Amino acid sequence: MPQADLRALAPDPVLRPDGLPALDDWSLDPAVRHLNHGSFGAVPSATGxxxxxxxxxxxxxxxxxxxxxxxxxxxxxxxxxxxxxxxxxxxxxxxxxxxxxxxxxxxxxxxxxxxxxxxxxxxxxxxxxxxxxxxxxxxxxxxxxxxxxxxxxxxxxxxxxxxxxxxxxxxxxxxxxxxxxxxxxxxxxxxxxxxxxxxxxxxxxxxxxxxxxxxxxxxxxxxxxxxxxxxxxxxxxxxxxxxxxxxxxxxxxxxxxxxxxxxxxxxxxxxxxxxxxxxxxxxxxxxxxxFVEDRYGWDAARTHISTLADYAQQYVAERWGVSLDGLPPEPAPAMRLVPLPDSIAADEAAAHALQHAIADRHACATSVTTWRGRGFLRLSAHLYNTPADYQDFADRCDVLHI
Structure with missing residues (x-):
């Protein structure tokens, strides 16, 4: 699918009741693309x-x-x-x-x-x-x-x-x-x-x-x-x-x-x-x-982050020209895999090195995993994420030339 058509399928970003981005409810650095909620989470500012x-x-x-x-x-x-x-x-x-x-x-x-x-x-x-x-x-x-x-x-x-x-x-x-x-x-x-x-x-x-x-x-x-x-x-x-x-x-x-x-x-x-x-x-x-229930509703939150995770996976895979064949038929609701080319992140040390390089050079917090000699980008989605997070990441980062 052409990138322009894929962008048109992007879900609307979540907003606070006052119209500000949901990201403003978290104390995350806005200069970083936070695409790895699955590792350490993120605490709402009010809870902090x-x-x-x-x-x-x-x-x-x-x-x-x-x-x-x-x-x-x-x-x-x-x-x-x-x-x-x-x-x-x-x-x-x-x-x-x-x-x-x-x-x-x-x-x-x-x-x-x-x-x-x-x-x-x-x-x-x-x-x-x-x-x-x-x-x-x-x-x-x-x-x-x-x-x-x-x-x-x-x-x-x-x-x-x-x-x-x-x-x-x-x-x-x-x-x-x-x-x-x-x-x-x-x-x-x-x-x-x-x-x-x-x-x-x-x-x-x-x-x-x-x-x-x-x-x-x-x-x-x-x-x-x-x-x-x-x-x-x-x-x-x-x-x-x-x-x-x-x-x-x-x-x-x-x-x-x-x-x-x-x-x-x-x-x-x-x-x-x-x-x-x-x-x-x-x-x-x-x-x-x-806080999440009162502000956004947990049922609505789960629906949104699953839809956003689907979009993120599709966009990054299309942008990088990667096939999604052979992935788990029942993915995690808020996490998705994007396969990396053969020999990229083939072991744990290489996966960590790639993850650190993406963070250092592109200000993107991601997760790079490895399983049985195959590397994957593991994308997470939460309320504070937007389609632009994944678009910007995929457009700026080429895993073959970090």
Missing amino acids: TWQQALREEAERDPVAWFRHLPARVAQARCAIADWLHAPREATALVPNASAGVTAVLSSLPLRAGERIVVTDHAYGAVDMAVRRHAARAGAQVDTVHVPLAADAEQSAALIRAAVDSHDRTALVVVDHITSATARLMPVQQIAADCRERGIALLIDGAHAPGMLAEPLSGLQGTYWVGNLHKWPCAPRGTAALVAQPADPADRQRLFPPIDSWGAPNDYPQRFDQQGTLDLSAWLAAPHALD
Whole structure:
């Protein structure tokens, strides 16, 4: 499609109620094209101000602050659980998805000779945590290859076959939305298969909150962790762990990565007290959730960013003359891949180098990922992004001549 025709399909930018660009609600540098919300998110300015007020309150009377902090964390936790449509009694707060994964892995009674099944789309830090815990127990880790173009039925069938190939499979670990390849995984079907077989399932839902309206739907019998600093725009250091094992009593094996004075309490209350850590991000997280709802509406926001992500992918691919064949048939709602030419970003070091070069030379914050020797540009979309962000980036940046 000619570029002029493609530009005509661009969705209208989101505006604040006063007519100013949505970007003005964030403290992002307007001189940078922010196309990588998926890595570290972005906090609305109003939420940042709210969090700073909390920190100042703590400094005015630290003793009073820490005395009342567990109760305030519990209140924020319940608000977050309600927003996720998750049971309050199943939901704890953790610093990030990796911390939640560590808490779950540490709680499971893994034995020598048992087996953990992962996929080759797993997030690197999670994969490393799985292998460390397996090695400590004398268990083994099997990696299932899920082709990039595999649909939901094919993906679930591959994981199911891997589980059934070994009579001592104890745990499956799978992404809800993959990081490097920006695809939805069929977690509801995988959860049903694991329930049927009595096998524990841990879902890395780092990108799911905010992108999906009800990320916990159909995931009974699982452990799930999701970051709130990404799409929900909460301050960094905020994530949710939702424990819904087949036996609810198994929740009581879960402890935070750091033991503190809350350790004698039941789950999830024992996670509410974390010594002298700055938990202002947890207290401010509901403010971010409410800000987006009150200002823009979460349902409208999800629809817009998905439409914008589609446009961004199409525009950049057309501008660079790149084929989109063979990409995941069920992409993440707010992230899209653009394949890079062969040999470009073929490994992690090269991907990072390219990402840094784009930032340094073109003032564009992007994500360059690599998977099985193939490099990709991973584009994110959020409310503050506009079609012009992707147009300007694609028009100015040639990945072959950075």
